[in-house]
Amino acid sequence: MINILISLLLGFLIGYKKILSEKMILLNTKLQTVFLLLLIFVMGMSIGMDKTIFTQLPTLGGTAFIFAVAVCIGSVVVVYVISRIFFREDKK
């Protein structure tokens, strides 16, 4: 938890202080894609290595989908209510 915040904050400070050149910023964007894909690959590996999880995947996938749909609908509904109350003056 604390490591997550430190990583974010360190990066934020470097970005905010404009230490990086344009080239480095571009590299940062590319690195994000690489790290993200590597992370997903490694996470996939831990799923694959976990025999219990792997056998439950068909069930978990269904539950996950229900969750995904539920949070999407829930957030759209609440934002709709907020937009009707607080953003009425601006149309669409």
Place this chain on the structure above:
Amino acid sequence: MSIVILITLIFGIVTGVFAGNTIDGIFVEKMSSLLLWLLLFCVGIDMGLNKQVFVQIKKLGFKILLIPFGVAVGSLLGGSVVSLFFPHTLKECLAISSGMGWYSLSGILLTKAGNTTGGTISFLANVMREMLTFISVPFIAKHINYYCAIAPGGATAMDTTLAIISRNTNATIAVMAFVSGVSLTMIVPILVPVFL
């Protein structure tokens, strides 16, 4: 990107299944932590670089924060509803819903807390949330309203799903979506552990 992610995920799972016995599980755990920190460091740089956000926030005022607030509340409400029909505790459902589409973080937080099953559900649910965002945003923008088009993306509205939102709405909404995504991204690392 989602296709690349799906392929990478499947590739990782297949590798884990067939090479799992030859790889140390602790090493894989450490690698995922390290990669997460490196990724967050890079994301942090992007956050620090985007100074125009502060200017836009000033223009729109505090009202802009009502959108991420609504997305967070709505996601938690959606998750609570799921707990009524599934054998998962309310806390677990709230932890999964708190991911806001940030699958890499939310999944790992639950897994690290000892809930491997919850971590997998969270990871998959949040990956699916991103995919559903790509599919649903054009429809929502057209048939409901532009503000609602920001909602399904959650935390991803600041990066991966921002393009689809701006394409279907306007520049102001795109800025709001970015701010919403940044706000939710900052909230996720705090919100998920609350329910663990």
